[in-house]
Amino acid sequence: MILHVHSQLGEAVRAAARAAFAAELATVSFQYPPRAELGDLALTAPFDLAKTLRRKPREIAERLAAELSRAPGVRKAEVAGGGYVNVFLDRAPFARGVYDWVADPAPAARVPGQVIVEHTSINPNKAAHVGHLRNAILGDTFVSILRHRGRDVGVQNYIDDTGVQVADVVVGFRHVAGKSYDEVAELAGGARFDYYCWDLYAQVGEFYAADPARKKLQAETLHAIEEGGNETARLAELVAARIVECHLATMERLGIRYDLLAHERDILRLHFWDRAFELLEKAQAIRRETEGKNAGCWVLTMESEGADEDKIIVRSNGTVTYTGKDIAYQLWKMGHLDRDFRYRRQKRYDDGHVLWTTTSGEGEDGAPRFGHAREVYNVIDVGQSYPQRVVKAGVAALGHEEAAEGSHHLAYEKVVLSPATARAMGYAVSEEETAVKVSGRKGLGVKADDLVDALVTKARAEIDVREDAREGERRAADERGRAAREISMGALRYFLLKFGRTKIITFDMEEALAFTGETGPYIQNGVVRARNIRAKLEDEGHRVPDLVARARALDLGAWLAGEEGDEVWSLFMLMARSDEAAEQALRAEEVALLAKHAFAVAQAFHSYYQKPRYSVLHAETEELRALRTLVVDAFVRHMEVLTRVLGIPIPERM
RNA sequence: GCGCCCGUAGCUCAGCAGGAUAGAGCAGCGGUUUCCUAAACCGCAGGUCGCCCGUUCGAGUCGGGCCGGGCGCACCA
Structure with a gap:
């Protein structure tokens, strides 16, 4: 609504500047006066014009104010301070306009081109924690705003089902818990499998620490998983698939849904990397080092990255790094890799929306066109800034300047625990510490479902107090339960959104459970x-x-x-x-x-x-x-x- | 060493295309309910915007330097 006013009045100002001073204004931006009595909109263009015209700002403001007073919808425009033009809108027609706008909001103009947002992307090896919630809520809300403003958005959740973290849990099942495939399958079919893995993953950390030689198991397991077609890979697949379902359920509690689950396994099986490598090699975007510390590796040159300018993409043993795979995935997202996934339906949400998943096996018909985006937003924590820059540089090195330009890293800071919350979870925290890092390895962190449960319980208690104090009819239990869930969802989403994304959130349970104030x-x-x-x-x-x-x-x-x-x-x-x-x-x-x-x-x-x-x-x-x-x-x-x-x-x- | 982020009220944070007297929540103090539900409202108190220099008519905001804190710079992901 106000943007429309901005452009209309902006035109009037440009016309006035042209007529009065023969000056061409590029963009006219409007501000808002500090107090309502001063006006509804403020114009600072006189200050800008003063510079080029070498005249006093006030003098210019007088002329512009006179012109603006005659613009439609303007009650008056007056000069204030050293050269502001304060605009007072004609309240009645504007108010009617606002009402009509809110009563029947015309959808924003469609912006051409597809946008892909990747968010959540949790390692499928244990329960989601509050840091993952920050990612998902940030990403989901960003998607929602994009759609609200007319963008065509596809939401992707990347599943690293062939990585070390999954391998570690597989090692855990095999060598720490001593479980067979069938035993794991039974566990996986039960409740809270993600919680079980959370604890198991922490035990694996201790298992490795007790005897460094055990790390060999990790390498063997990872290799078997990447290879595929064996018992270990089957177990990894089972674990990852089941944990992904847990994550989807957790996110659904917060209203977060996806369009596509993109699996790393399929990127491997469908040889996305091989194709990307061919392209990179042909374009001489990467080169093979023959001497020095990187001898035998394929590297991508990173300009202005300090002492270590080259990023290794292919190791000397011929295997590709994570960053390499990510370049291939990014190229696919942008429609610059002439390969595609095959797709299957993963699930249908209540509202009929279908969540698709990639597959390297048999695909199903009817999948929408994934991955030909003009803009890509990767919601990943700030710690990944360097590899994200490498990915962007890789895209650029292939000559896809626009695609590189359209690659955005939506970086956000981590969530740490307040000493009080860490202590409440049974961790010893010294007096000097002001925050405690979460650690998946140590199993230290607030699980997403536990947090939501705590919020729902607290909200329910508040509701009960109010309902019991009521005169007349009181709400039934299921209605109270629904309200408690809705209130919790609002509380949590707002809590994780109100901080700027570059701010480290020191998570405190008390604070997160607050329902009063800015919540x-x-x-x-x-x-x-x-x-x-x-x-x-x-x-x-x-x-x-x-x-x-x-x-x-x-x-x-x-x-x-x-x-x-x-x-x-x-x-x-x-x-x-x-x-x-x-x-x-x-x-x-x-x-x-x-x-x-x-x-x-x-x-x-x-x-x-x-x-x-x-x-x-x-x-x-x-x-x-x-x-x-x-x-x-x-x-x-x-x-x-x-x-x-x-x-x-x-x-x-x- | 190089790069990025953070430093604003007692605490947690807004203030991100430079603009008028720097805002909000919490905590504190004092009020408001025969009144559409008080998860609310009103008021009081609380600030050398880390420090210095610069650019500008104008700097919390931009640039440079410093101080303090965090993260990154892997043949990990």
């Missing part, structure tokens, strides 16, 4: 209240659509000019800026911007509706009731969209 439940609460007001109106014989229609026909201008109007106006301005917030989130690749914006909108509504003098049901006049209903209805409708984009469900009651 998901705060946002949910506002919408629930607003919906409740609408419901009460209907109960008392009013019809919300009629009231809204009536309000639209009233003199909005007079009302919006008053004291109540100021509060309503700032709420409407904030709602109008949601499209801008979403675009900013995409441009800055920072999902937190939209999450924070949603909180700000909720906050503005809370502060308004809470005041008894602005009561809708007990409004002094029918006119005021109609006007306030329009506000409440606009808020609900808008927040339904915003929260859906953020993946925050709205419970029926808190």
